[in-house]
Amino acid sequence: MPWNWKKNRLGRAKTAESPEEPLTRPALAWLLAALVLAAAPHASELPVWLSVLFAAMAGWRGFIALRGKSLPPRWLLLLLALLAGAGVLIDYRTLFGRDVGVALLVAMVACKLLETRVLRDGVVLVFLGYLLVMSNLLYSQEIPMVAYLFAVVLVMLAAQALIHRPHAGLRGVAPLRLAGMMVLQAIPVMLILFILFPRIPGPLWGLPKDAYKGRTGLSDEMMPGTVSELVRSDAVAFRARFGGVMPPPNQRYWRGPVLWRFDGRRWTRHEELPANIPTTFVPEGVAMDYSVILEPSNRRWLFALDLPARLPPRVGMTASFQLLRDQPINEVYRYEMQSYPNYRTGELTVAERFRGLQLPVRGNPRARALAAQWRERMSHPEDRVGAALALFREQAFYYTLTPPLLGADNVDDFLFRTRQGFCEHYASAFVFLMRAAGVPARVVTGYQGGEANDLGGYFIVRQSDAHAWAEVWLAERGGWARVDPTAAVAPGRVRDGLYAAVLNPELLPFLARRGGGGEYEWLRQLALSWDSLNNSWNEWVLAYGPDRQKEFLSGLGFGPVDWAEMTVAMTVTLGGFGLLVIGWRWRQRGTHDPVARAWQRFCARLARRGLARGPHEGPLDFTERVATSRPELASSVREIGQLYAHLRYGPIGASSDLRLLRHLVRRFRV
Amino acid sequence: MGAVLEDRLDLAIQQVGSTILGKEHAIRLALSCLLARGHLLIEDLPGMGKTTLAHALARCLGLQYQRIQFTSDLLPADILGAAVYERQRETFIFHPGPIFAQLILADEINRATPKTQSALLEAMEEGQVTIEGETRQLPEPFFVIATQNPAYQIGTFPLPESQLDRFLMRIALGYPDGQAERALLEGEDRREILARLPVCMMPAQLHELQGRLASVHVAAPLLDYVQALLAFSRQSNRFRGGLSPRAGLGLLRAARAWALLHRRGYVLPEDVQAVLPAVVGHRLHPSDDHLEQSPATLVEQLLEAVMVPA
Structure with a gap:
């Protein structure tokens, strides 16, 4: 209407x-x-x-x-x-x-x-x-x-x-x-x-703390059970869109909190102040450019592939290459990122070497003894790394979501008794062994892998992709090198994802069962289509912050725009729109009546064929004249004329007559 | 009942048309004028069928008919009637004049003196006459067809504008076309045909039809159009003085009657246009710059100058 x-x-x-x-x-x-x-x-x-x-x-x-x-x-x-x-x-x-x-x-x-x-x-x-x-x-x-x-x-x-x-x-x-x-x-x-409307960074108004509770995500602590609990959720952690080639599976390590300190049970972060310039390293090979759309996590850290080389606004980088924002991420947050998959991080500082070798004073004697043995036998630290991985590979270790409980000397307990664990067990035990063997090492948590959504051309990384791995400092490799002990136990984890690798995949939520949907795989595909829609929503609506706004406006050819110019542009556009509406209404003022509009349309159509209505010609006179000069149109023209005359000059008629008139005029061809 | 009544109107048009050949438009106008309770002035040469038209209408509609031949020595009392002393009863008895009829043909109205003319015209306007202090109602319906001869103005008293205004319509019959003329010449005597004409409706039915006029719908756009016509006649420099409000009312009433005659429940601009020449032709006068233009041209100019709203 x-x-x-x-x-x-x-x-x-x-x-x-x-x-x-x-x-x-x-x-x-x-x-x-x-x-x-x-x-x-x-x-x-x-x-x-x-x-x-x-x-x-x-x-x-x-x-x-x-x-x-x-x-x-x-x-x-x-x-x-x-x-x-x-x-x-x-x-x-x-x-x-x-x-x-x-x-x-x-x-x-x-x-x-x-x-x-x-x-x-x-x-x-x-x-x-x-x-x-x-x-x-x-x-x-x-x-x-x-x-x-x-x-x-x-x-x-x-x-x-x-x-x-x-x-x-x-x-x-x-x-x-x-x-x-x-x-x-x-x-x-x-x-x-x-x-x-000019966007300001951060939320427009503060919300009480409880507004952000109940969000699952990676924490900055790790102990047995933290990661294996997290992977039970198929909630999306973030999505990533690559500008060029996608990285191969063994390079899909999304770096999160780096954990240095071990108290015998818990791994925690070392408080590092983030700098607002990227920590330097020597990149080798080509960089990958991509954007990440992070779901709200109520944490400050951002995820990036090893090793990130660019800082989004208001984000700093620690010496461990971890990205931290000044405010917790409580909105859908999008950032552009660049990473070099091959790198040399260079020399260790004295403090880093000290922290990289830190161990609790007591506990886990068997593991310490094993590491001391390696240290004696092998002069190259790289061989000690190989020995530990060989241990995991050759002994009967299992990769499971439900590892048995461990005792007080949990590394010993895991290495020599239960031998069933999830990534955090392997990462923790490996770093412990390395430090005991005199190789500086640290735990890195984050996400590994991700599912490509072909519909939207992006990666979905879920909580079920949460992972923990290790980094060791090797002089031969020119600095910190990534080692994933889990890959030694279950090579499929990195190649095909968790569902294919773990002992008890039935514990995983439906959406996390990559390639394992079985007869319900179509449902998973449907969910992926829905996810693609959600991703566009996130990218263009929820993550439309100050940066995205600037990017969008400069994409339209406006160049860099500040908020004052944006306000002017907004006022001008709104004013222009208002004038447009007023102008349109002014033009329509004569023909506000749908009956008149239909009739004018009809007359205009005939006028184009040289059968213009004289200004003083009444509807029936006009249609009769047309009917006489064009007998093939007579019946339709007469019908329209009668209907119009009735609607215009008759008592208030039924709205169906108006519909009929409009229909007839629409269908009328000269 | 409604349809039946209107059938009778059609029948009347057909019957009168069989007497006055080839003049259907004029007959319809005359009937509209009658339905609109107006009076009709026919301006034409002698022998064009004016009397026959009036007579045929009267017969078909079952109206009492009186013809008054106007002459220069006609007195008002000759029309209205007078009180005459009767010796037997020793009192004055009123003898009604010819005006006490339902349809009156006032022939050559411009031959009478203004005094006599105004006596008739007052009766037409009021629907009643006052004679020696006593008011008497004229019959209902009351319809006057007056004729005047435009060609010979010697020894006549042309009706002044104010008197002309009393007539709702002024029409001319004109010569019949060849076909009608032939049929006329071949046919039998008009008088015999007139005598045979059936009565198509009763005065009560005519009265009902007149009453039905009010229910003919007039939409706002039509009023816009009528007002535009009136406004143009007043603003344009072609006319000396525009149309009066009475002319506007008359135009609308006549248009309603025309619509009713065409069995339509609402008035179209075409109805207005159909009655416009008859209704305003005798009310419009050319301004001094356009004196050479005939009334018909003037009406045509008015018609073409005013747009029908879409």
Whole structure:
């Protein structure tokens, strides 16, 4: 349905006369629907009693409207509000934070519903409703949620239309259609604002700490069980898009926290200050360029292939080649990266050598004895590395998601008794052996591998790709060299991924079973298509920050743009759009009437064939003249003429006649 | 009932048309004028069928018919009637004049003195006459067909503009075309045909049709068009004085009647255009710069200058 200026002008006269007019029943019905829809996604995280309370209050309000009963007395409402507040306080034990804030908002809306009587209350509820809609984005910003919230906004707008124009006679789905029209009209403005509104780095406002809880991801500690727990999740850690060739599987080591310090059980990071210039190394061969779209992790570290050579804005690099941002990553974050798969890191400092050889004072005597033996027999550190890998390869070691528990001397226990472990066991034992054998070594955690999504041309790296490996410093190799002891036990881990390599793959989640979907492989492919869509959403909507914005605008040929210029551009574009709309409306002013428009179209079509309507010619005279001069058109021309005359000059006709006229004119060929 | 009534209108047009050959448009205009409760002025040469038309209409519509031949010595009382003293009853008895009929043919109206003319015209306007202080209602319907001879103006009293305005329409019959003329010459005596004409409807039915006029729909765009016509006549320098509001009302009423005659429930610009020459022809006068233009040309100019809104 095209924009109808006249109808709207009529409608404007049908606004409410006073904000104290009672809310009409349809307005209340739409409002209730919108509020219930806006609150519905919260049901999963709200306490059950609050969800029930909200539903009950909404139902009660609906019942009051339906039966024409009176609203509950004020003291009862006050009591209910106090009880709900107390309930929230007892349930959450605080009044600050995201979850409790949402809970209070829901309770408030429920109470407000029961004192909503007039249009003014309706307006208040609409604004609370929009707040409720926005609060859902604190929990999810993915496509299904955003699409759902769009639908809720439509219903809310429909309710708003009925509140502001109670006498406009909007019936059935008419308010929804009006809302849709308004949203469609707002889309250009939305796009302009989205693209051009100056982005500031970091979040616009702070959120309470609990807003980021419950995010799985790699931690900066490692002990038996940390990685093998993490790989049970098929959540996406990040996605990467390569500009040129993709790295082969044995180079897909995504570097995360580097762990130096071992206390006999736990590996931890050494506090290093990141520098804002990349740590130098001698690159060999060609670099790989790629971009990473990181999911929120509430951690500061970024992932990059060994070894990263570029720093995104506000990111620093430690001496261990680890990337750290100044703020935890709590939004979808995209960065450009460059890595050299072949490198020489050069000499060790004294401090690094000291840290690279650090071991607990006591414990694991058998492992220490074995390492001392190697140290005696082999003069080249490289041979000691080979000996350790040979041990893993030749003895009966198993790669399993459910290793047995280890005792106090856990390295000894693992090496000589259980011999079943996951990456963290192998990395930990290997680095322990190396340090004991006098070779500087450290544990590197991160992700290994990733699944190529051919649909979107990018890699998906999931939590199930989490991995731990080792680095040893070898003078012959010119510095730190990567050694993956897990590859010695289960070569398939690096080549084909975890699902193919581990003893008990059935423990892995569905999406992590790369190539092992079996008869449900098509479902996995479907999930990959969906993931590709999500990736575009992340890249272009969620990760559209200051950097991406600058990149996009310079891609459009604007060159480097600062925020002031962006504001000017935004104002100019919006103003231009406004002028365009005004101009269009001005041009349309004569032909706002669909009947007239159809008739003019018909006349114009005939005029092009030399059968122009004289300015003083009435519709029937004109069509009769055309019918006489072009007998083959007579019947259709007469029908259109009759229909138009009837619509234009007859009593108010059925809208079906208008549709018919438009249809006939559209189909009319000279 | 509605359709039946309108069938009778068609029948009347057909019957009158069988008497006055080849003049269907004029007959329709005359009928519209009657339906719109207006009066008709026929301006034509003698012998063109004016009397026959009036007579045929009266017969077909079942109306009482009176013909008044206007002469220079005709007095108002000759038209209206007078109170005459009757000796037997020793009182004045009112003898109604010929005006107390439903359809009156006022022949050669411009031959009478202005005083007599205005007596008739007042009766036409008011629908009643006042004689010696007593008001008497004229019959219903009351329809006057007046004729005047345009060619010989010697010894006549041409109707002033204000009097002309009382007529809803002014038409001319004109010469019949060859075919009609031939049929006329071959046919039998008009008088005999007139005598045989059937009565097509009762006065009550005519009255009902007149009442139905109000229900003919007039849409806003049509009013726009009528207003544009009126405005143009007032603003253009071709006319001396534009159309009066009464002319506008008359135009709309006539257009409604025309639409009803064509069995349409609403008025089209074509209806307005069809009745426009008859309704405004005698109301428009050329300005001093355009004195040479005939009334027909003037109406044509008006028609062509005003756009029909799309």
